[in-house]
Amino acid sequence: MSLEQGSSLPLHAGVSAKILLAYKKDSFVTDMFENVGLFMFTENTITDLNQLRKELKKIREQGYAFSNSEVDLMVRAISAPIFDYKGNIVAGISVAGPADRLGDEYVPEVIDMVKDSARKISYDLGYKSKAERKIKRYK
Numbered sequence: 001m002s003l004e005q006g007s008s009l010p011l012h013a014g015v016s017a018k019i020l021l022a023y024k025k026d027s028f029v030t031d032m033f034e035n036v037g038l039f040m041f042t043e044n045t046i047t048d049l050n051q052l053r054k055e056l057k058k059i060r061e062q063g064y065a066f067s068n069s070e071v072d073l074m075v076r077a078i079s080a081p082i083f084d085y086k087g088n089i090v091a092g093i094s095v096a097g098p099a100d101r102l103g104d105e106y107v108p109e110v111i112d113m114v115k116d117s118a119r120k121i122s123y124d125l126g127y128k129s130k131a132e133r134k135i136k137r138y139k
Contacts, residue, residue, distance in 0.1 A: 029053065044067075044068060069099065079094035085127055
């Protein structure tokens with residue numbers, strides 16, 4: 001699965017974009033909604049601002065984004081955030097594939113792999129988790 005070179009998606013649709021949007025200020029999300037809107041790609045695309053806010057909160061809490069036919073029909077995707085040494089999100093890593101090959105039985109394992117890869121990349125960029133920063137502070 002790939003986008004045509006030079007094409008892009010809005011921030012509210014698809015896991016690669018939503019993982020970045022989840023860590024933006026709420027005022028950014030509101031401005032985006034007011035100025036750009038929430039375009040519908042499929043019936044699974046979030047087009048309601050309150051629903052989007054709930055989804056972004058869920059993404060932050062669980063540490064990954066999941067999409068099921070949100071941009072393209074019969075395509076599933078999972079993404080996790082990558083943080084720099086200051087704790088700022090700088091990128092995301094994602095896996096996408098046809099829904100029939102990324103079935104429910106494989107999703108938990110793929111989520112774990114994507115999150116683990118994002119953690120390793122973040123660590124290589126100098127990121128320390130909140131727990132690691134606390135431990136260092138109290139030594």
